[in-house]
Amino acid sequence: MQFLNKIMTVVMGMTLAVALLPDAASATAATESMVVRGFDSLAFSPAKPGEPQLSPVRGIPEKQGSSIVMKMGKGAFPMHTHTANYELVVVKGTMKHWGVDSSREKSLPLGPGSYWYQPAGEPHADSCESDECVWFIRLDGARDFAIHP
Numbered sequence: 450m451q452f453l454n455k456i457m458t459v460v461m462g463m464t465l466a467v468a469l470l471p472d473a474a475s476a477t478a479a480t481e482s483m484v485v486r487g488f489d490s491l492a493f494s495p496a497k498p499g500e501p502q503l504s505p506v507r508g509i510p511e512k513q514g515s516s517i518v519m520k521m522g523k524g525a526f527p528m529h530t531h532t533a534n535y536e537l538v539v540v541k542g543t544m545k546h547w548g549v550d551s552s553r554e555k556s557l558p559l560g561p562g563s564y565w566y567q568p569a570g571e572p573h574a575d576s577c578e579s580d581e582c583v584w585f586i587r588l589d590g591a592r593d594f595a596i597h598p
Contacts, residue, residue: 491518499524510592517592520583525553525576528597532569533590539563542582546575549597572597 484507491504501521508515514533518540528549537546539559546565547556549572558578559565567573569590 488518493518493520510588512591514587514589515592516585516587518583518585520581521577522581523577523579526574528572528574530570530572530595530597531567531588532593532595533588534569535567535586535588537565537567537584537586540583540585542577542579544575544577544579544582544584546573548573 486506491506493502493504496502501519503510504518506516506518510517520541539561541561544559544563545553545556546559546567547553553574553576
C-alpha cells in the first residue's frame with residue numbers, strides 16, 4: 450500500500466505541475482488551494498457491475514475539467530468516445546487501450562506508470578486485464594461516455 454501511495458503522490462504532483470503551466474487555466478489554478486490526498490482517504494463511488502468506481506480529487510467531473518482516481522475489476526469498456534481530451538496514468542494492475550484500427554488482443558499491456566493521451570471524439574476501448582486496476586485520469590472538459598457504433 451505504501452508503494453501505491455507513493456505513486457499516487459507522484460501522479461498528483463505531476464498533475465498539479467501541469468495545471469500550473471502558463472496557459473488559460475493557470476490564472477484559475479493559481480487562485481485555488483493545494484490538494485493533497487492519500488490513497489486511503491479517497492472516497493470511491495459505490496461498486497456497480499461493469500462500471501468503474503470514481504473518486505474525484507479535483508473539479509466536478511460531470512460539469513468541468515477534472516482529475517479523478519478510478520478503479521475497477523477485470524473487464525472491458527466497449528468502443529466509445531468522450532467530448533473531452535484526457536490523459537491517463539495506470540497506477541495499479543494491467544490495462545489495455547486501443548482504437549478502431551486495433552483490438553484488445555493486439556494492444557499493448559500497460560502496467561503501473563504507463564500513460565496515454567486520448568483526443569476528444571476519437572473512438573477507443575479500454576480494458577482491465579488484472580483482478581483490479583487503478584488509474585489517474587485528467588480530463589480537460591466534463592466527463593461523458595458515448596458508445597461508438
